[in-house]
Amino acid sequence: MLKTAKGRLRVIGILEGLSFLILLFIAMPLKYWADSPLMVQIVGSLHGLLFVLYILAVIHVTLKHRWSFWKFAAACVASVLPFGPFVVDRKLLRD
Numbered sequence: 643m644l645k646t647a648k649g650r651l652r653v654i655g656i657l658e659g660l661s662f663l664i665l666l667f668i669a670m671p672l673k674y675w676a677d678s679p680l681m682v683q684i685v686g687s688l689h690g691l692l693f694v695l696y697i698l699a700v701i702h703v704t705l706k707h708r709w710s711f712w713k714f715a716a717a718c719v720a721s722v723l724p725f726g727p728f729v730v731d732r733k734l735l736r737d
Contacts, residue, residue, distance in 0.1 A: 647706045648735050651699040655727035658696040661689040696721050
């Protein structure tokens with residue numbers, strides 16, 4: 643799976659999507675309701691790294707597979723939406 647550009651994008655997308663959901667639904671509530679900001683620092687940093695890797699992987703797949711501008715734009719917009727990378731995986735990457 644990690645040998646192809648699409649395979650790498652799928653793995654990074656799943657990890658990025660999971661880190662975003664953990665940040666939104668676990669770390670942020672812990673920060674504000676339990677006064678525990680450490681989880682946001684850890685998960686937020688990891689999510690930031692995975693977000694950058696996801697965008698780079700989208701660029702790589704776009705160049706390698708000659709995706710249209712609209713596919714590229716949809717994959718980039720999906721990266722900032724909860725569950726977005728999972729939709730990209732389902733709609734754009736499964737041929």
